[in-house]
Amino acid sequence: QLAEERRRQKKEDERARKEVLENIKRDREAKLAKKEETPAPTPPSQSVATPPAPKTDYNECKLQLRLPSGQPVVNCFKAEDTLGEVVAFIREHSGLDSFRLMTSFPRKQYQPTDYGFSLKSLGLCPSSVIIVSRQ
Secondary structure, three states: OHHHHHHHHHHHHHHHHHHHHHHHHHHHHHHHHHHHHOOOOOOOOOOOOOOOOOOOOOOEEEEEEEOOOOOEEEEEEEOOOEHHHHHHHHHHHHOOOOEEEEEEOOEEEEOHHHHHOEOOOOOOOOEEEEEEEEO
16 A cells, blocks of 8 residues: 555656646747847947946045055044145154055055155045055
8 A cells, every 4th residue: 555655646646747848848948939039139330339337536535555564543634634644644653764655556656756645646546455565
């Protein structure tokens, strides 16, 4: 009786499996027929060009300053503030008198001649990491 029940269950499972496979086959054929009916979309003409994304105008610059001790100091500056103002901030908060500033990516070492440029013009906006090292 138990064996008969298993055989009956096995036959039902096989029948259900065949039915599912038939449904899948019909669906594939229907999709293929529909795809052949619909014309392929034509590529947009070259004369219609999409305008480039507008540049975002940042008003703030968030800088993470990595001090020689390894301690990070995060502060927000105005985008128009100069690198000299950042230097003054570092001197005030770290107690260092002479140090060098650099970014790791893109790799750039800032010179005292760069201290008059705005953070925006130096490409430090909207956020950057500046490494402070002893001279």
